[in-house]
Amino acid sequence: MSSSDIYRELILDYYRNPRNFGKLDPHDIEARDSNPLCGDEIEIQVKVSADQKIEDIHFLGKGCAISQASASMLTELAKGKPLEWVKELSKGDILKMLGTSDLGPARIKCALLSMKVLKTGVYGYLGAALDEPADH
């Protein structure tokens, strides 16, 4: 699969009409990170329910279509899931969510930035250190 195949209608739709975009108040989790190569920025805010589930989740950011669509799709995927689910989230899950098998080393960081931010936030909330780098 060529890397430009990623730019399907679905990805472009999420890029141009991001779901769950904007601030979420009040929230229990907030985390942000950027990708210095691309300048992609993602900030995620999460409201946690009493039973430790993602009750609501929003993101803010700017950057390429891959990073922004990935973040928006991830918020949809994560809503209603237990925080433990975030721990299990992997690179393979994100690629599957984006409908691609590989993005190549130059662009994979764009796709995984939102997962890294979400994991950082959730791990911070759970009081545990990030036990593995998010993009490996």
Add this chain to the structure above:
Amino acid sequence: MLKSQSLDVEQVRKDFPILKRKIHGKRLVYLDNAATTQKPRSVIRSMVDFYSKHNANPHRGVHQLSIESTEAFDAGRKKVVSFINASAFEEIVYTRGATESLNLVRYAWGSRHIKKGDLIVLTIMEHHSNIVPWQLLAREVGARIEYVGVTPDGSLRFEELEALMGQSPALVAFTQSSNVLGTINDAQKICSMGRRAGATTVVDAAQSVPHMQVDVQKIGCDFLAFSGHKMLGPTGIGVLYGRKEILAEMEPFLSGGDMIKEVHISGARWNDLPYKFEAGTQNVEGAVGLGAAIDYLNSLGMDKVRSHEEQLAAYALEQMGSVPGITVYGPKDVSLRGGVVSFNLGDIHPHDLASILDEEGVAIRSGMHCAQPLLESMGLSATSRASFYVYNSYDDVDALMGALSKARRIFCL
């Protein structure tokens, strides 16, 4: 088919082995020359030849190979001297690149001469390598920095520069050619303004020396920095030109072997110029490769290199002008710009655009180009950038335009 009026590009292309490569099954269209350039066979061969026949530590031994290595090293320096018309061999200091050259000035000159409250004048169009060293210096000694802005068409605001000169700056550091806008600044005029105001002048020539005739005596600068790899030479070799009088009174930068004349337990005496600034075993193959690159450029003629790039830039600007939704940055008059064309296409992020172009074999740069203050001043977070050199043809511009059409189709623009 359009052909360059200045260079026989087909002939030039034969000298660059990498241009035969296919990228994703397509012809390589290399348009990332402001980042680094490809190497002609003569440069590659010069370094293989050095290691195959002449390698030894220069300046150290009395044996034959050490003599040959020293000769090769110095021969490379002599080529640099005449290439930028320095007045003496002593004025050319080898470094790892323009970044190290600028850092050398920051440490060996700046730390002793810039004092608390002094004014450092930069321009907003500087590469990070001509900003961060001065920010660190300013923080260290308590100096302040002012940035000259740019007009909407990408030219320096000379009225701002003029006003800052009235505040007696200690240092004026600026790029001769912008790596984002392509703008060519009038280095002679700026240095003359700086000199009249009593400032020391530093020229970042990383994007000018490879592309046009640069004459340091005509410019009248105190320092000028450039890199070998952006002018067909190898990575890891660069040059700091410094006026002899100013280099002579400076303390060393890095210290160790080769930069000393005598070392005693009580202290040391520094070596003569330029060796005072070249500590440790030097990058001889880099100096040899840079020398071969200069020979190659001289064989083409720098006036022809410049006019070739002007023609390509003019053609690219003309072609891009008809693309719906495109914004092209920098001066429209090609006599005021180098072969660097930055642009944005609709709402396509430059990284997405660069990925799509890569599929077509077209290599461009995308992002902030190590010039974040400039992009922020323009309200941008990224641009796409195509930059030309001696082996680029009108066909390459056409390939870029074709790839941009594909990107517009994919993004439904």
